[in-house]
Amino acid sequence: MNSLVGYFLESNLYLICIYLLDRIILMNDKHFGFNRIFLLGGVLLSLTLPLLSFNIVVAPAQSMGSFEGYIVLPAITITTAQTESVGFILKWWHIIGIAYAGGMLFYFSRLLWQIMQILRHLPLLNSSRDRKNKYTLITTNGEMPTCSFFKFLFWDKSVHLEEEEKQQVLAHELAHIRQWHSLDILFIELLRIVFWINPVIHLIKARITEVHEFLADHDATRGKNPENYRRVLTMQIFKSFDFALSNNFHRSQVAKRIRMLNSGKSKSIWLNLVLLVPAMILLITILSCNVTDQILPDAALRDHYPELPEGWVVIGQQDLPAGLLTSYKEYIKKDPGGHSLIVQRIEQGTSPAKLFENMIQSDWHGVYIDNYDSKDFAFFRQGDPAVDKVIFEEAQNHAPIAEENTSDPKEIFTIVENQPAPSGGMKAYYEYIRSNLRYPYEARRRGIEGKVFVEFVVAPDGRLTDVKTAKGIGAGCDEEAVRVIRESLPWNPGTQNGRNVHVRMILPISFKLG
Helix, strand or coil: CHHHHHHHHHHHHHHHHHHHHHHHHHCCCCCHHHHHHHHHHHHHHHHHHHHCCEEEECCCCCCCCCCCCCEECCCEEEEHHHHHHHHHHHHHHHHHHHHHHHHHHHHHHHHHHHHHHHHCCCCCCCCCEEECCCCEEEEECCCCCCEEECCEEEEECCCCCCHHHHHHHHHHHHHHHHCCHHHHHHHHHHHHHHHCCCHHHHHHHHHHHHHHHHHHHHHHCCCCCHHHHHHHHHCCCCCCCCCCCCEECCCCCHHHHHHHHHCCCCCCHHHHHHHHHHHHHHHHHHHHEEEECCCCCCHHHCCCCCCCCCCEEEECHHHCCHHHHHHHHHHHHCCCCCCEEEEEECCCCCCHHHHHHHHHHCCEEEEEEEEECCEEEEEEEECCHHHCCCCHHHHHCCCCCCCCCCCCCCCEECCCCECCEECCCHHHHHHHHHHHCCCCHHHHHHCCCEEEEEEEEECCCCCEEEEEEEECCCCCHHHHHHHHHHCCCCEECEEECCEEEEEEEEEEEEEECC
């Protein structure tokens, strides 16, 4: 749900930016084909870019926690405003959801009615239907104005035009048909059903319609005296009847269309590109890049890694499976001042023994994880191999990292290959805590705030057991934090050496007045 709302908000933000760029840079530009491509391309980018993300990797600050030997989860903050207004917020979200669905239904019904109105004027067997080379002409007697819809051209016979005027109006409508303007309009109308709540989508629809008219006017006056065409535009005898899906010759932007016909040459299209390309790159960078706190391999070693045999590559922590990240952090704790590397095998034909032979010659030592998560990894440190007693022979035997004593089924682990996780993911679990935890009245009355560290064990069947406070702040906050954790649904258990095990974890819950 949260990801869907995030996609919706980001898409709308892109639409607003695209419209503003068009208003600022292209509004009075006469490169109408370029304007059309930019608007439609911008709308498509608004739909696709929120699905993409680009990570910017930075080094996080070192943890100051005192719970070494535990798996400490990211902290969650609970405020008085959150706990007191959960029901209120849920109520308003319900109301907003109903209103939004009602708007979608309205615009869908409106689009359906418009399509039915056009289909009503498309007789399959009628003398008014005349198939031409690239379009179908349907004559009307005042029921519809002269307009076009895909390959159909509706011609109002009740309006008298001179022969030259007829030819110019015909050229205008054929330009709409030839350039598939109706497809643009239908596409935007479908988007309006989903994004109707954003005023910009309605402005973009009007802008694209305007560009269509400019394009068709340009075709109608190409190589001809535009004076008669201007007179046709200003004629008031045409009926003000409009279908939003059709490309109607008789639109309300007559004054602007005449001004565009009279205006001189537009600025260079290259200037448009010079202005738009950097703006789009900046927009994508701001909205689509995420800052992550994973650490890349030691910066001092990036330009002179030890020589790796073919098929092995150096990777960063962000490329490790989640189950190995904790193991790697535990591994480098043994020698925190040394340099470390993570390597991955990308070609199965390359021997791990060759990898370790090369690394040992470069004064590196480490461990080999055989086929973890369908991939092969190895961890290395530079320096004295006696630090962790892992040598080349162990690599030849495919010795796994942090192999624990598995003889005791009740043994509680703090480092495992696959870390336990809530069945719906951490984001959903944190939402559960925010929705169910209440800031105790006594703590609020006394102005107490701080962080409660809740300790619990995830059993092999996923149940949360032995829930207690490892460190608390009192005034009812400790008991409330323990209650919420104890009442939560079972997790996906942690695994070590292919079996489910007991895993001890710590969840910090921060109580904050506000």
